[in-house]
Amino acid sequence: MSNPSTHVHDAIVVGAGFGGMGAAIQLKRNGYDDLVILERESDLGGTWHVNRYPGLAVDIPSSTYSYSFEPNPHWTRLFAPGSELKAYAAHVADTYGLRELMRFDTVVESATWDDDAQVWQVDVADGEPFRARFLLTATGFLSQPRLPDIAGIESFTGAVVHTTRWNDEVELSGKRVGIIGTGATAVQLIPELADVAADLTVFQRTPIWVTAKPDLPVPALVRKVFSALPLTQRAVRLGGTALLEALMVSAVLHYDQVPLVNAAAERLARLHLRQVKDPDTRARLTPDYTFGCKRPTFSNTYYPTFNREHVHLETHSIGHVDAHGIVTADGSRTDLDVLVLATGFDLWEANFPALRIVGRGGRDLGQWWRERRFQAYEGVAVPGFPNLVSLNSPYSYSGLSYFTTIESQMRHMDRLLTELRRRRATSFEVSESANAEFLDDMTARVGHSIFTLGSCAGANSYYFNQHGEATLLRPTSTRHAFRAARTFPLSDYDFGGLPRTEQEATLQDAD
Ligand code: NAP
Numbered sequence: 001m002s003n004p005s006t007h008v009h010d011a012i013v014v015g016a017g018f019g020g021m022g023a024a025i026q027l028k029r030n031g032y033d034d035l036v037i038l039e040r041e042s043d044l045g046g047t048w049h050v051n052r053y054p055g056l057a058v059d060i061p062s063s064t065y066s067y068s069f070e071p072n073p074h075w076t077r078l079f080a081p082g083s084e085l086k087a088y089a090a091h092v093a094d095t096y097g098l099r100e101l102m103r104f105d106t107v108v109e110s111a112t113w114d115d116d117a118q119v120w121q122v123d124v125a126d127g128e129p130f131r132a133r134f135l136l137t138a139t140g141f142l143s144q145p146r147l148p149d150i151a152g153i154e155s156f157t158g159a160v161v162h163t164t165r166w167n168d169e170v171e172l173s174g175k176r177v178g179i180i181g182t183g184a185t186a187v188q189l190i191p192e193l194a195d196v197a198a199d200l201t202v203f204q205r206t207p208i209w210v211t212a213k214p215d216l217p218v219p220a221l222v223r224k225v226f227s228a229l230p231l232t233q234r235a236v237r238l239g240g241t242a243l244l245e246a247l248m249v250s251a252v253l254h255y256d257q258v259p260l261v262n263a264a265a266e267r268l269a270r271l272h273l274r275q276v277k278d279p280d281t282r283a284r285l286t287p288d289y290t291f292g293c294k295r296p297t298f299s300n301t302y303y304p305t306f307n308r309e310h311v312h313l314e315t316h317s318i319g320h321v322d323a324h325g326i327v328t329a330d331g332s333r334t335d336l337d338v339l340v341l342a343t344g345f346d347l348w349e350a351n352f353p354a355l356r357i358v359g360r361g362g363r364d365l366g367q368w369w370r371e372r373r374f375q376a377y378e379g380v381a382v383p384g385f386p387n388l389v390s391l392n393s394p395y396s397y398s399g400l401s402y403f404t405t406i407e408s409q410m411r412h413m414d415r416l417l418t419e420l421r422r423r424r425a426t427s428f429e430v431s432e433s434a435n436a437e438f439l440d441d442m443t444a445r446v447g448h449s450i451f452t453l454g455s456c457a458g459a460n461s462y463y464f465n466q467h468g469e470a471t472l473l474r475p476t477s478t479r480h481a482f483r484a485a486r487t488f489p490l491s492d493y494d495f496g497g498l499p500r501t502e503q504e505a506t507l508q509d510a511d
Pocket of ligand 1: 185
């Protein structure tokens with residue numbers, strides 16, 4: 001086997017979640033087989049490996065939340081539990097020969113473009129560097145857990161568990177449990193905690209809009225039909241996708257034209273809230289921002305949980321934590337045995353990018369984004385970074401199901417890599433002008449969206465970056481995203497580099 005520090009792979013993919021696996025499948029389709037997938041965790045699946053808390057389930061219908069080219073007829077519910085997503089990830093890895101490409105427990109620290117050799121050097125903690133012609137980062141959006149900076153938290157003598165590091169060994173039964181956060185994760189977890197804890201206190205900073213979840217088991221007969229006649233499941237998928245698309249286009253993108261959709265959704269959520277019997281608790285659970293400014297969620301059990309005697313909603317801000325519990329700003333204290341942190345993820349500071357990426361001429365991606373605004377051409381490419389496909393970039397999240405994003409990006413890769421091969425070039429780099437034009441277009445479109453025109457001030461939503469700009473979601477329909485991926489002007493990229501044979505010679509000299 002060749003020395004890992006000198007061997008030049010076709011591509012390095014960072015991340016063995018659904019995004020990284022989609023990228024690897026596409027690279028193989030384009031004829032690149034010498035791949036390595038680096039993953040900091042000890043197994044594949046990304047989010048669906050890391051998150052194992054009770055109640056974990058997908059909240060996009062499963063027939064839609066999966067690769068269109070690898071339908072799974074075995075989902076047991078309309079909204080599958082997390083364990084089925086994890087099993088599906090393993091199935092995809094085995095079916096597409098990806099598992100053998102994966103190196104687990106490998107933390108990528110930085111990647112640096114070597115302009116002379118026209119390769120990326122990828123440095124990992126505790127190991128030899130890797131080198132490759134292409135670098136694809138698929139590090140996810142919600143992958144850097146946010147540990148709250150609350151005074152005294154380290155002095156707490158009970159157990160502290162973040163939802164991404166769930167520990168079944170921590171005893172909850174009969175215990176006094178506190179949970180910080182009321183995002184989509186907490187909404188799934190709180191009813192489960194209430195079932196076992198002797199006493200549960202929910203520390204809420206910002207309420208979340210919650211509507212009913214039309215969750216149903218998928219009968220065995222339907223699963224058999226899906227298996228025997230895949231077109232039937234495809235039809236269900238199309239229905240789910242169309243509904244999500246209609247919601248996205250009307251409620252998020254064209255809020256200027258159809259704010260009634262958000263108003264109707266808000267009305268449904270308010271009706272759902274009526275399950276909370278105590279008017280004061282109900283009022284405190286009611287958001288004061290427009291439905292859609294922050295990611296809403298679905299649950300049939302969240303609101304009724306607050307009717308239970310041993311469940312308390314605490315909305316005073318947290319002052320500090322001491323050895324025995326939490327003291328809120330009004331001076332009252334809650335003694336706890338276990339503190340659950342459902343505090344989400346640091347998207348903008350820690351995750352854009354999730355590793356140090358240094359491109360041509362020493363351009364540092366994180367620094368460049370912070371100085372020049374968060375931006376990426378078609379959500380995948382950045383000028384100054386040859387042969388980099390940055391899959392979790394600003395404006396890359398397209399549609400409401402992550403698989404829409406993944407598959408439109410796979411199409412973009414296909415067009416780009418096919419052209420690279422046709423020209424017998426070895427490098428691609430998006431032009432500054434194409435990138436600037438794309439950014440202008442996205443900025444103008446955000447102007448029509450809920451993020452500009454809704455009342456989003458109180459939402460504390462991760463859709464907005466630290467400068468208050470909504471630069472996460474691609475503000476176009478998914479049809480637009482797919483069309484752009486199939487038809488973007490090839491002249492938006494500069495193709496170049498050494499002809500393949502010269503490049504190999506240079507590398508051999510360097511070795
Ligand atoms: P999140 O939406 O970011 O929620 C984090 C919660 O913690 C918020 O309520 C936040 O309050 C609170 N918080 C953070 N730091 C705090 C502090 N220092 N003091 C008090 N409260 C604090 O994270 P999440 O619930 O993990 O969900 C993240 C995303 O994961 C979801 O939006 C969704 O996209 C995805 N998800 C999906 C599913 C699924 O079924 N597919 C399930 C779970 C999660 P503020 O709002 O005030 O910041």
